[in-house]
Amino acid sequence: MSLLEVEDLRKSFSGIQALTGCSIELQDKEIGGIIGPNGSGKTTLFNVITGYERPDSGRITFRDRLLANPSPSSVFSQGIGRTFQLTRIFPRLTVVQNMHVAAQRKGFGAALWPWNSAKERARALELLEFVGLERLKDDLAGSLSYGQKKLLEFATILVADPDVILLDEPAGGVNPTMISYMADRIRELNKAGKTFLIVEHNMGFVMDLCHRVTVLHRGSTIAAGEPDEVRNNPQVLEAYLGD
Amino acid sequence: MTALRYAGALLLLVIAVALPVFDGAPLAITIAFYTLIFAIMATGWNILGGYSGYISLGHAAFFGVGAYTLGLLAQHYTIPGGYEPFFLLPVVGIITAIIAVPIGIITLRTRRHVFVVLTIAMLFIGQLLATNLSTFTGGSSGLALPVPPWMGASFNYPYYYAALTVLVGALLVSWWIRQSKFGLALLAIRDDEDRALGLGINTGLYKLAAFVLAALFIGMAGALWAYFVTYIYPQFAFDPLFDIAMVLMSFAGGVGTLAGPVLGAVLIEPAQQYLTLTYGNNGWSLVLYGALFLVIILLLPQGIIPGLRTLWERYETRRRAEPPVTEARTPVDRPVPRRESANQ
Amino acid sequence: MGGGTLPSWQRANGEALVDLLFGGIVTGILVGGVYALMASGLTLVFGVMDIINVAQGALVILGAYLSYALQQHLHIDPFLSLVITIPAMFLIGIAIEFVAVRRIRANRTMLSILVTFAVALIIEGVLTMLFSPNLVEIHAWYVDKSFLVGSVYVPYIYLFGFLLSIVLLFALYVYLYRTKFGRAIRATVQNRTAAELIGINVNRVDTVTFGIGVSLAATGGMVYGALNTFNPNSAYDLISRLLAIIILGGMGSLSGALVAALAMMVIENVTSLYAPVWEAVVFYLILAIVLLIRPQGIFGRVATRRQ
Numbered sequence: 001m002s003l004l005e006v007e008d009l010r011k012s013f014s015g016i017q018a019l020t021g022c023s024i025e026l027q028d029k030e031i032g033g034i035i036g037p038n039g040s041g042k043t044t045l046f047n048v049i050t051g052y053e054r055p056d057s058g059r060i061t062f063r064d065r066l067l068a069n070p071s072p073s074s075v076f077s078q079g080i081g082r083t084f085q086l087t088r089i090f091p092r093l094t095v096v097q098n099m100h101v102a103a104q105r106k107g108f109g110a111a112l113w114p115w116n117s118a119k120e121r122a123r124a125l126e127l128l129e130f131v132g133l134e135r136l137k138d139d140l141a142g143s144l145s146y147g148q149k150k151l152l153e154f155a156t157i158l159v160a161d162p163d164v165i166l167l168d169e170p171a172g173g174v175n176p177t178m179i180s181y182m183a184d185r186i187r188e189l190n191k192a193g194k195t196f197l198i199v200e201h202n203m204g205f206v207m208d209l210c211h212r213v214t215v216l217h218r219g220s221t222i223a224a225g226e227p228d229e230v231r232n233n234p235q236v237l238e239a240y241l242g243d
Numbered sequence: 244m245t246a247l248r249y250a251g252a253l254l255l256l257v258i259a260v261a262l263p264v265f266d267g268a269p270l271a272i273t274i275a276f277y278t279l280i281f282a283i284m285a286t287g288w289n290i291l292g293g294y295s296g297y298i299s300l301g302h303a304a305f306f307g308v309g310a311y312t313l314g315l316l317a318q319h320y321t322i323p324g325g326y327e328p329f330f331l332l333p334v335v336g337i338i339t340a341i342i343a344v345p346i347g348i349i350t351l352r353t354r355r356h357v358f359v360v361l362t363i364a365m366l367f368i369g370q371l372l373a374t375n376l377s378t379f380t381g382g383s384s385g386l387a388l389p390v391p392p393w394m395g396a397s398f399n400y401p402y403y404y405a406a407l408t409v410l411v412g413a414l415l416v417s418w419w420i421r422q423s424k425f426g427l428a429l430l431a432i433r434d435d436e437d438r439a440l441g442l443g444i445n446t447g448l449y450k451l452a453a454f455v456l457a458a459l460f461i462g463m464a465g466a467l468w469a470y471f472v473t474y475i476y477p478q479f480a481f482d483p484l485f486d487i488a489m490v491l492m493s494f495a496g497g498v499g500t501l502a503g504p505v506l507g508a509v510l511i512e513p514a515q516q517y518l519t520l521t522y523g524n525n526g527w528s529l530v531l532y533g534a535l536f537l538v539i540i541l542l543l544p545q546g547i548i549p550g551l552r553t554l555w556e557r558y559e560t561r562r563r564a565e566p567p568v569t570e571a572r573t574p575v576d577r578p579v580p581r582r583e584s585a586n587q
Numbered sequence: 588m589g590g591g592t593l594p595s596w597q598r599a600n601g602e603a604l605v606d607l608l609f610g611g612i613v614t615g616i617l618v619g620g621v622y623a624l625m626a627s628g629l630t631l632v633f634g635v636m637d638i639i640n641v642a643q644g645a646l647v648i649l650g651a652y653l654s655y656a657l658q659q660h661l662h663i664d665p666f667l668s669l670v671i672t673i674p675a676m677f678l679i680g681i682a683i684e685f686v687a688v689r690r691i692r693a694n695r696t697m698l699s700i701l702v703t704f705a706v707a708l709i710i711e712g713v714l715t716m717l718f719s720p721n722l723v724e725i726h727a728w729y730v731d732k733s734f735l736v737g738s739v740y741v742p743y744i745y746l747f748g749f750l751l752s753i754v755l756l757f758a759l760y761v762y763l764y765r766t767k768f769g770r771a772i773r774a775t776v777q778n779r780t781a782a783e784l785i786g787i788n789v790n791r792v793d794t795v796t797f798g799i800g801v802s803l804a805a806t807g808g809m810v811y812g813a814l815n816t817f818n819p820n821s822a823y824d825l826i827s828r829l830l831a832i833i834i835l836g837g838m839g840s841l842s843g844a845l846v847a848a849l850a851m852m853v854i855e856n857v858t859s860l861y862a863p864v865w866e867a868v869v870f871y872l873i874l875a876i877v878l879l880i881r882p883q884g885i886f887g888r889v890a891t892r893r894q
């Protein structure tokens with residue numbers, strides 16, 4: 001029984017077929033990868049799963065329950081966190097404030113108390129230390145370098161302690177040292193029990209890190225399996241080289 | 244640093260309380276009173292416009308609502324002039340807040356810039372209703388408020404102190420919001436609303452709360468003003484001039500800060516009163532306000548306080564960039580060219 | 588057909604009821620055409636430049652005062668005065684775009700609202716200084732003489748104003764769809780970056796479009812000034828309505844502006860005949876209801892969630 005299952009998803013935008021029958025299976029505590037040439041629908045897939053877009057047809061099941069008409073906040077509350085291709089943080093808040101925004105509290109009344117609570121601060125600092133941004137905690141998030149912003153975004157979604165983390169091109173536009181640093185952090189979290197689904201272009205990153213890889217081409221799944229299987233799959237090679 | 248800030252705030256409060264001792268002339272107190280009214284309005288407006296970034300160009304509609312609410316309450320319950328109307332102020336605030344709820348729900352559903360546009364209509368609709376519901380509000384003939392029995396040179400002291408009390412209350416609430424998770428969430432909404440939503444923040448509720456709180460304080464300011472002038476007409480209770488003044492003062496002082504709106508009011512309102520007394524009220528104020536607003540938006544969109552802060556930060560980094568004296572000097576006694584720190 | 592809402596003479600005379608309704612609808616359409624003209628300038632500017640020109644109301648009133656002044660002091664017929672006012676307002680529009688709007692780079696839509704709001708206030712203030720807050724009206728023979736529609740007397744200006752609006756809207760359509768520059772404007776509306784890439788001078792498109800929007804305001808102003816008594820404060824009423832119309836029709840949609848303007852004015856006019864108390868608010872009531880059901884307006888595009 002997979003943790004997250006996507007069945008035959010279809011989505012088109014005024015004539016452009018973004019997803020044409022896409023299916024993914026993600027097992028619990030697995031690091032899944034999604035690769036595919038440009039325009040294969042990877043980000044649209046993420047948008048549909050996390051409620052930013054509504055699919056035309058198809059099913060998404062999470063923990064054996066149907067995810068019907070999700071919204072970003074409902075998906076978030078069910079334990080799925082996600083990052084964005086174009087990194088999004090709150091630029092006018094400090095790094096540690098960014099973390100505090102993500103701290104979860106129950107009810108409007110709880111929001112009236114100071115944001116700088118000791119318990120939340122401790123967790124924020126712990127996570128900032130995990131991604132190595134601790135010493136920048138009082139800097140404005142907008143003044144961080146691109147790679148640092150990516151790490152901050154990553155740390156922010158960890159605050160709510162999600163079980164499943166969707167990463168949209170975490171290695172994009174980042175130097176190799178940072179890439180391997182991120183890979184290490186992902187492995188650490190995976191060992192602690194978190195499930196990942198990563199969309200990436202960086203082949204080395206994906207093959208190295210992921211347990212299973214799904215290949216998308218023109219909006220549908222053309223192959224899925226262990227990295228080595230997929231790497232040698234003739235259909236996959238054709239998809240990348242053919243167009 | 245914070246201890247210094249508290250001391251400074253306390254000092255200002257003491258000065259404000261003791262102001263009539265320095266200059267108790269009715270004219271001076273009247274100008275001070277109007278400054279306080281605008282400070283309350285700007286502080287209230289800032290809770291919505293400054294913290295959440297949802298600029299309302301029509302919240303002065305709630306000024307009029309507050310003014311008429313006090314007038315109608317006083318009329319209906321035959322409240323005499325004196326200190327009683329002051330005790331009604333919190334009631335007026337709450338009633339204005341309740342009226343603001345459905346309006347906020349409708350207007351906040353739209354995208355941010357459509358929201359701004361809708362708020363412009365809000366002010367006008369308020370004026371329209373006040374004029375047309377004449378059986379209720381007296382229409383264009385206006386509405387009378389109770390006249391207090393105070394006489395003599397100190398007759399407007401009670402208004403001044405009542406306004407000061409409301410302002411302190413508004414500032415305390417604004418300060419509390421900044422410290423709270425609610426306030427941080429509003430700031431996050433200002434930066435990236437969809438992302439805040441995706442992180443589990445109930446953006447709809449929070450925005451509405453800011454909208455309503457702003458209406459509450461602006462309504463109380465309206466009630467204070469109405470009681471002061473003792474007779475209100477629709478076009479003066481729902482006045483575009485008050486509307487733009489409130490927004491301009493927040494922007495000028497520093498939108499999103501705590502003291503900015505008050506600073507803006509203190510700088511602009513006495514100047515406006517002086518100009519009105521000297522040149523009369525023939526449209527000149529509108530031109531001036533419009534031009535000032537234009538200049539500030541185009542040149543100093545952050546306002547004075549954040550502008551000062553940026554200058555201070557630049558000064559600080561320049562100071563820290565200088566090397567300590569113990570560093571070895573270069574053989575030739577020439578100053579070493581130094582790169583400016585990029586930390587702006 | 589029961590009910591006791593209508594006065595007895597109308598209930599007795601069923602024809603009069605229909606006549607009244609017919610008159611109300613026709614008047615609504617005639618006035619709606621003029622509002623559509625003023626609103627189309629607004630929605631076009633939004634489509635091309637992504638900015639909301641909140642000063643449009645004040646500019647209409649400025650146009651009204653210009654026509655009024657030309658008529659009062661030089662005895663020029665209001666329709667003739669357009670020959671002067673339209674180019675004058677076009678130049679004013681270009682000046683505003685250059686001084687105020689062009690300087691905004693970041694956060695264009697939001698800042699444009701604040702900037703044009705400031706411009707509107709300046710215009711209002713200047714008009715108050717020059718003309719005082721007294722109500723005035725533009726007079727001509729066609730303002731004072733009326734013709735009969737059903738059982739309602741409609742001043743000729745309604746008809747002439749409507750015809751003028753139709754002519755201009757048609758001219759706008761021809762310009763946008765048949766000329767080279769018009770195509771450039773449409774391309775910029777569809778995709779600004781792409782337009783720039785294929786060599787369209789988007790800055791010039793911006794300026795000209797803004798100028799067109801303001802000249803349309805000049806025309807609308809003349810007619811508005813003939814239809815209503817006005818003073819500088821009328822700008823508020825006007826911009827509230829125009830904004831309501833383009834929000835209702837969907838921002839950036841010309842057909843939406845037309846439909847919304849006609850619909851709203853017909854409804855308002857009919858309401859004024861049967862339930863005058865509601866006349867002032869029915870406009871905004873409809874806006875509120877539509878926004879609750881469909882926040883993007885009738886022809887508007889749904890705001891897609893940003894990724």
